[in-house]
Amino acid sequence: MNLFSFTAHFGTEEDCRIHFKEQRDLQGVICTKCNSKNHYWKKDKWSYECKNCKYRTSLRKGTIMEFSKLSFLVWYKAMFLMSATKKGFSAKEIQKQLGLKRYEPVWSMVHKLRTAMGNRDSMYTLEGMIEFDEAYYTVESSEIEQEKGIRGKGAVGKQNVAMMAESTFLENIETGKKEKHVRFFKAKVLQGHDSEEINEIIQESIDNQSIVFTDKSTSYVDIADFVELHVMEKSSKETTKETLKWVHIAISNAKRNLLGNYHKIKRKYLQLYLNEFVYKLNRRYFGEKLFDRLIIANIKGLGN
Template sequence: MEALQSIATLEDLQRQFHTESSCVSFLYKLKWPHGFVCPRCQHAHAYIIRTRRLPLYECRACRHQTSLIAGTIMEGSRTSLQKWLTAFWLVSRSDIGINAVRLSLIIEVTYKTAWLMLHKIRAAISLADTNRPLTGEVHGFVTFYARHPSRQLNPGESPLIVAESVTLDGEVGELKMKLVEPTRLSDGLLLRSDCEQFANLHVARTATETSIIRHNFRIRRNSPLYQSFKCAWRWMNDTFHGIGAKYLQTYLDEFCFRFNTSLHHTSAWEQLLCLCVAVFSPASTCTLYDKTSISGASTAA
């Protein structure tokens, strides 16, 4: 059985998950790496009901029925598992972005279905980002997102805090980008209370005192942190041709997910599988950015 790391191209993915049965086998081992666990009573044995598109597992103790996609972002979806796994892999690619138009063409679904799939995937990424605060020494600044970079808030632009953790040896750590309500700015300055709110929500209590630069003019344009923001800006504009304020935060979280997984030299493909499948399951033991989180999960035979 091949390791997940062997999937380098779309052809590799389609070769490995060539049938729904192969996807079922893979997802079973991913969701229940140590064998079936009832989500209601934690019993370890189940009857298998195979009369539906996907098998149902009926707990032998409490008779509760569950499926592979129950409790995952795929729950309630009639889209095939092959197409879902393809979407996960495409989103995880760090070298390119994927929008709903392109995804709909690749996996042959409607634009509406592709958009909803991507929306659910990004929601899982955002949830994980919320639950993983920055550690160490944290630095940040306020800037503005629009189709064209700006140094001051204009109509249609969205202010945000860009922050990073810095290790003891001065190496850049993890990245976060969080939107700020425009009403909380005065002459380009973010209120101190909002800096403190960002720290409370997104910085670990064990971290050193947070330094949020409250005025975007004061950040060096050649600093690594500002360059990270510029990379995010280019990625969003090149892939999605500009993003409105309504969904901007989820795209910022997706960029940070890509950035942080590459920083830790972990597989974004494995981590995204963990977020979208296992993290929503009560039986999950996956941890974001843990290199060994699902490396033991077997792929389809």
């Protein structure tokens, strides 16, 4: 959706409310008291009333907007900005674009949207041929971390992240050459660097009938227990260019994206920024429909 189209459709608070209700009606409303799916719409209260127990559900309840005092119009503008570009906006820039005085509500809104993006992508597992690798990302260290001088995988200023890419070989009919093509991605911030955590991520993120490609890290020794086949190759330039091609492209692009758009990402919020990057990457062909998908992520944001 471009700026002209957004302004034409969502120029007022009522426009946004009506549209949000239409989208929520399509997703369905479940009564939190009796689990009924049948409701009346109380227009004077802007709420749903359960036909079974008469419990009322506000238009925001159960969505990521539930406890926000910001208007629907502000939320819609923020979602438009966040879906309008691949690179993204910082909360400070969104505050500036929206002309709001207080930073904290905008910061909270943006991170809730990033949480919703992550929740949507967590519903799906990767399958087929999967490239798996890890990389360090630059983060802002806390004063405690700086004082302790932490080293290794949790080193000061660095955070280890597992990146996964769902790829497959396709043959060029004209040349007969086989090249890897990519579909979907996942990114998970690692708390440490041990096989137990890696195993948990594999089970959560990858279908057990998949083929997983990695380097020969000792943390990957048990992956074969959770997938159809685990192929390990020694780290080299050739491995990076061929076997783990797409996962390394994603790692590189994510680093440029985060460093270029956000200033001093705190370690504890890195996963949220990665949520946004991967969400957009997985929907890179959606075009103007990305805004509509973000509305749905808003509605389903609490894992409903």
